Amino acid sequence: MEKWKAVLKNNSDILGNYLISVLLVAVISIFYRGFGSLSHISVLLSDFAILGFLVIGQTFPVLTGGIDMSVPYMMNCAAVVLNYGVNTKNWSLPAAFLVVAAITLLAGTVSGFCIAWLKVHPMIMTYGMNSILMGALLSWTKGTAGGFTPEGLTIFAKAKIGFLPVVTLFFAAGILTLMLVLKRSAYGKRLYAVGNCKRAAYFSGINVKAVTMAAYMISAVCAAVGGLIMSGRVGQSYLGMGDSYMFITLAAVAIGGISMNGGKGHVAGSASGALLITIVLSMLTVLKASLGVQQLLYGVVLLGALILEANKIRFGGRRKKYDH
Amino acid sequence: MADLEVKGLSKAFGGVQALQNVDFQAAKGEVHALLGENGAGKSTLIKCLGACQSYDSGEICLNGKRLTAVHPRQAMEAGIGIIFQELSLIPNLSVADNLFLGMKLGNKTSVTRKRIACRRAEKIFEEFKVEGIDPEQKVESLSLSEKQTLEIVKVLSRDPEVVVFDEATSALTANRVEWLFGLVEQLCRQKKIIIFISHRMGEIRRFCSVVTVFRNGQNVGTRLLTEVENDELVQMMLGRKIAGYYPEKTDTCREDAALETKDLFFEHYLDNVSIRLKYGEVVGIGGLAGQGQNALLLALSGAVKAQRGEILLDGKQAVLKNPKQAMAKGISLVPEERATEGLVLELSIADNLLLPVVSDIARFGLINRKKEKELLDHAVESLQIKVGNIDNPVNSLSGGNQQKVVLAKLMMTHPKVLLLYDFTRGVDVGTKNTMFTLLRKLAADGNCILFYSTDMEELVNVCDRVLVMDQGAVKADLSGERLTEENILKASIGDGVA
Amino acid sequence: MGNQKNRLQRSFSNLNIWIPYMILAIILIIMGIYQPGVINFNWLNRQADAWVTLALAGIGQTLVFMIGGTDLSVGGVISFTNCLAAVYMPQSVPGILAFSLGILLIGVLAGAFNGFIIVKFRLQPFIATLTTWAIWSGAALCILSVDGGKVPSLFTKALLHKFGSVKVSLLLLAALIVIGIFFKASRLGIALVSVGSNEKGAYFGGISVTRTKILVYMISGLLAAASGLFRTAQVASGSPTAGDSFILLSCASAVIGGCSVATGYYSFAGAIVGAVIMRLLTGLMVATGVSSYMTSLLQGVILILAVCLSSFTALFHNRKKMEVDV
Missing domain, CATH: 3.40.50.300 (P-loop containing nucleotide triphosphate hydrolases)
Known part of the structure; x- marks a missing residue:
């Protein structure tokens, strides 16, 4: 009991995020009838699953103190390769899945390797990887976007149990798995050590480079899953389908209590950020806010979150000094 | 005025x-x-x-x-x-x-x-x-x-x-x-x-x-x-001598060499250092600050690679690419900075203790709760760490107890050779006593200990032998009668030792 | 022995300085082979317009890199200034002048804000400027949701004017190279290297680290705004996403231009050459018949290779120090 209380207390801002999300839905549905309807909530939940996968992936590089800016084309790549392979190259669906998995893992590994071993700045490396994937994709498909999504995937992406989309349940399972990885696995323990203090981790006999590389691989896989689900929901893949997500994932991660300096926060937190952003996005659409206002708001919100976090640490530090 | x-x-x-x-x-x-x-x-x-x-x-x-x-x-x-x-x-x-x-x-x-x-x-x-x-x-x-x-x-x-x-x-x-x-x-x-x-x-x-x-x-x-x-x-x-908290020195030195170096060299840091450490021996390193002591310990723990020279473990040449390999071979280092190298301050005491051994207690990547608890209980008990709750972050502990956690963490891997960098700095007298007693006990069990300290009194009272370093080279090897604070000071400031 | 080693090391770092010029020469030679006769003064005049926008942003990025930061907000500032100029610029001469000055001032203020939040709240530069990028490009979208706007013809003419046969852009590039030489010798030019190379030493040595950092971000903002003005004149319309491609490209120009915190070397000329290289790559691919789809792939590869190169230089540099390679 004691333990649960402590967990609740430590994660109060994350709970706050979930609470605000629910409240927002409730408040807006008073003004706009349709917003709170079960069908709309179901739409929100599957949007949440797509963004959520990208965000929990992004969590891992950020936990190491890095960043993954290759999310947009990682997800785009997964969707287009699958559709193009099945439609134009006549691959079987399982084979196409295997190819997608291989490509994303390879891209994640290359990013991770260059960042960990060759000391390339994470942002430049992943931004470069984003543009490499874009170029590779364009030249492979000759600029066509891949076409319609295979039936199997669309059925999965659109399936519902009651009003609950299956993909949301799938996403919940994803959160649980990654939570287990973070909190109860050897890798998770090492990841937090690396994120908080690379030197201390190194002197504790941890292979810092391998841990860092693995984080980028996990992010790549999660982004690919998000891309596939999105392509299944939309029914086709198109170029640039991930472009708007680069910034949103970072904002969600920051709102979800993951420190951009690494080592703090977990996937349940970043998922709460994703939920909040999904709802705010949908709200802005309902309120007919322009893209510009949306982007402006992201910027301001993220900056606010960052400054708050930076100050929290400083206040915390001051308090600690008095304690001793 | x-x-x-x-x-x-x-x-x-x-x-x-x-x-x-x-x-x-x-x-x-x-x-x-x-x-x-x-x-x-x-x-x-x-x-x-x-x-x-x-x-x-x-x-x-x-x-x-x-x-x-x-x-x-x-x-x-x-x-x-x-x-x-x-x-x-x-x-x-x-x-x-x-x-x-x-x-x-x-x-x-x-x-x-x-x-x-x-x-x-x-x-x-x-x-x-x-x-x-x-x-x-x-x-x-x-x-x-x-x-x-x-x-x-x-x-x-x-x-x-x-x-x-x-x-x-x-x-x-x-x-x-x-x-x-x-x-x-x-x-x-x-x-x-x-x-x-x-x-x-x-x-x-x-x-x-x-x-x-x-x-x-x-x-x-x-x-x-x-x-x-x-x-x-x-x-x-x-200052006034505070006597009485040093454990009794007993000669537990064995014949076989644990760790040897031959002409270890790194430009500006190490100048052809050749030392020989035996099992059951507590060896101190003295000298003014920054005379290559840290470089020597880093090289021995695999954190940096010397430009020339070799390291022998049990008489065989040892390749130490990183601390992980050194730990696997039985060499552990208590690093210089407790806050940035020794411990991950934000993580819990338990997590810190388990870091070097997480793979050993994990099955399919997941940590076995029973083995985890056994190891933690043993660690807390053997070092008398005063912890309220082992899940508290390690920075909630006092300096002395933090250093105990560092030591306990390294003991998890059962090292044969323990390297200590100034590990009593900022530590209270009582804790020092516990630690020195532990050091002597480890030596008695046949482990080899290399101990750098800026406190000469400690070196004299704890170590069997003290090497004094100056400008990257070992300038004096003091033991027995010659092991006095005056001699260490003299050797550090470039005077000859009688 | 020591002397020889020194000379070896020095020639190695010199090599690094010449890399951008060598790459440029190779590109020009290849283009010359595939399309003989295409490279002449007129071509230079035409290309200079495309070069100058990127060169301005690249120089700003170089300076920010040298203090160990990154400025992603250049993208947002370029978009914003572009849209602002395309929508609101008046027709009269004094109006145009005042408006242009106002836009440059906005750039300076944007930079000052970046510097302030980075120094004051100790935010990581790239995440801090990422947020300001979003804010500025959001503001750009608010002004102009799709490409459009109308730019006074006088303004366009002024910035595309030819003195004799030399275009303003070309003159500006030449002027920037000269300014660069002066800047490097100035107090700020030296302070910036010292902050990037040994922040504590610079502080102990009496340099105001805070002021230097904020000033550098201000310069970067100013140059980004200038780049936005040039873009407006060249395209004669505004686009809310005009600046987005500049983020990667400006980083690439800076890195290929040979600036390195490890060695303390940077130059305006190098950044300009870096920008020219990035711009010519597209032309090169057209010339050699590489599909245009490959452009972004090759840009990514070249950027990463260039960064790897500079990190190897740093590794080579650090090998003599006793550093723990985590």
């Missing part, structure tokens, strides 16, 4: 009181020496003087006027020039650019600045009788002695009223020390206030007239150098 007066200065870092209500006075035309062990508060005092650091209370007055500088530049403008121990030169800039760093130089955006700077630099070098340094050269291509010379010239060329030499002679070659001696005499004649920090007694006797001794952040007394013997100064530096 003294010309430079420090009144009631206090400064604390976290829980450690670096300066406690320090009063200090220096007069014009005298060369005032500051003496004290590492961490006694000399450097902190100097940094406060130069406004490189804020202080909690107290005041500093120059010529009766209170100094209010909050940025080093303001202190400089007020006439305080500090020659730092850790060089404040910018390696990527040329000698001339460093010399005039942050200074207005005539026409300030002129391209001819480079030429003007070089010409003025040459003039200054001429004035200070420095030869062999090209103003256009990049500072990083200079030797350590030349860098130190440049640092001295840089500060003196700005004509400060107070000149502080913070161990400015540590890297100078012999003829440069002569040069500096002439310079200091000249400064004396110009009625400057000169403060001189050095660990070398010979230099202090030669350069200075007055000496103030610091211990544990306090001023323990000021003496005229003509009226005080070296023995008395050493006594003042070391």
Whole structure:
């Protein structure tokens, strides 16, 4: 009991995020009838699953103190390769899945390797990887976007149990798995050590480079899953389908209590950020806010979150000094 | 009224009181020496003087006027020039650019600045009788002695009223020390206030007239150098002996060598170090700070690779690419910085303890709760760590208990060779006792321990044998009767040992 | 022995400085082979317009890199200034002048804000400027949701004017190279290297680290705004996403231009050459018949290779220091 209380207390801002999300839905549905309807909530939940996968992936590089800016084309790549392979190259669906998995893992590994071993700045490396994937994709498909999504995937992406989309349940399972990885696995323990203090981790006999590389691989896989689900929901893949997500994932991660300096926060937190952003996005659409206002708001919100976090640490530090 | 007066200065870092209500006075035309062990508060005092650091209370007055500088530049403008121990030169800039760093130089955006700077630099070098340094050269291509010379010239060329030499002679070659001696005499004649920090007694006797001794952040007394013997100064530096908490030394040394090095070399850090450590032996490393002790421990723990030479473990050559490999082979290091290298402060005590062994207790990547609990219980019990809750973050513990966690963490891997870097710093007496008892017990069990400490008293009372390092080389190997604090001090400051 | 080693090391770092010029020469030679006669003064005049926008942003990025930061907000500032100029610029001569000055001032303020939040709240530069990028490009979208706007013809003419046969852009590039030489010798030019190379040493040496950092971000903002003005004149319309491609490209120009915190080397000319290289790559691919789809792939590869190269230089540099390679 004691333990649960402590967990609740430590994660109060994350709970706050979930609470605000629910409240927002409730408040807006008073003004706009349709917003709170079960069908709309179901739409929100599957949007949440797509963004959520990208965000929990992004969590891992950020936990190491890095960043993954290759999310947009990682997800785009997964969707287009699958559709193009099945439609134009006549691959079987399982084979196409295997190819997608291989490509994303390879891209994640290359990013991770260059960042960990060759000391390339994470942002430049992943931004470069984003543009490499874009170029590779364009030249492979000759600029066509891949076409319609295979039936199997669309059925999965659109399936519902009651009003609950299956993909949301799938996403919940994803959160649980990654939570287990973070909190109860050897890798998770090492990841937090690396994120908080690379030197201390190194002197504790941890292979810092391998841990860092693995984080980028996990992010790549999660982004690919998000891309596939999105392509299944939309029914086709198109170029640039991930472009708007680069910034949103970072904002969600920051709102979800993951420190951009690494080592703090977990996937349940970043998922709460994703939920909040999904709802705010949908709200802005309902309120007919322009893209510009949306982007402006992201910027301001993220900056606010960052400054708050930076100050929290400083206040915390001051308090600690008095304690001793 | 003294010309430079420090009144009631206090400064604390976290829980450690670096300066406690320090009063200090220096007069014009005298060369005032500051003496004290590492961490006694000399450097902190100097940094406060130069406004490189804020202080909690107290005041500093120059010529009766209170100094209010909050940025080093303001202190400089007020006439305080500090020659730092850790060089404040910018390696990527040329000698001339460093010399005039942050200074207005005539026409300030002129391209001819480079030429003007070089010409003025040459003039200054001429004035200070420095030869062999090209103003256009990049500072990083200079030797350590030349860098130190440049640092001295840089500060003196700005004509400060107070000149502080913070161990400015540590890297100078012999003829440069002569040069500096002439310079200091000249400064004396110009009625400057000169403060001189050095660990070398010979230099202090030669350069200075007055000496103030610091211990544990306090001023323990000021003496005229003509009226005080070296023995008395050493006594003042070391303070009253606190005896009784060292465990009894028993000879548990075995015959077979655990760890050997052959001609370990790293430019500027290690100078052909060859040592031989046996099982069951506690070996200390002494010497002034920064004489290659850290480099040696890092090389032995696999964190850095020596440029030449080899490391033998049990008589066989050992390749140690990183600490992980070294740990797997049975060598563990307690690193220098507890907060950034020893522990991940934000993580829980349990997580920290388990870090080196997480793979051993995991099945399919997931940690086995039962094995985890067994290991943790054992660790807490064997080291008597006072923990409220093992899931609390490790920074909720006191310094001593934190260090116990570091040690317990390393003991998880059952090392054969334990390397310790100054691990009793900031640790209370009771904890020290526990740790030393543990060290002797580990040695009795046949482990090999290499222990670096800046505290000579500890070295003498805990170790079977002490190696004294100076400028990257092992200068003395003291054991038995010869193992005394005086001998360690003598060997560290370059005197021969009887 | 020591002397020889020094000379070896120096020639190595010199090599690094010449890399951008060598790459440029190789590209020009290849283009000359595939399309003989195409490279002449007129071509230079035409290309200079495309070069100058990127060169301005690249120089700003170079300076920010040298203090160990990154400025992603250049993208947002370029978009914003572009849209602002395309929508609101008046027709009269004094109006145009005042408006242009106002836009440059906005750039300076944007930079000052970046510097302030980075220094004051100790935010990581790239995440801090990422947020300001979003804010500025959001503001750009608010002004102009799709490409459009109308730019006074006088303004376009002024910035595309030819003095004799030399275009303003070309003159500006030449002027920037000269300004660069002066800047490197100035107090700020030296302070910036010292902050990037040894922040503590610079502080102890009496340099105001805070002021230097904020000033550098201000310069970067100013140059980004200038780049936005040029873009407006060249395209004669505004686009809310005009600046987005500049983020990667400006970083690439800076890195290929040979600036390195480890060695303390940077130059305006190098950044300009870096920008020219990035711009010519597209032309090169057209010339050699590489599909246009490959452009972004090759840009990514070249950027990463260039960064790897500079990190190897840093590794080579650090090998003599006793650093723990985590």
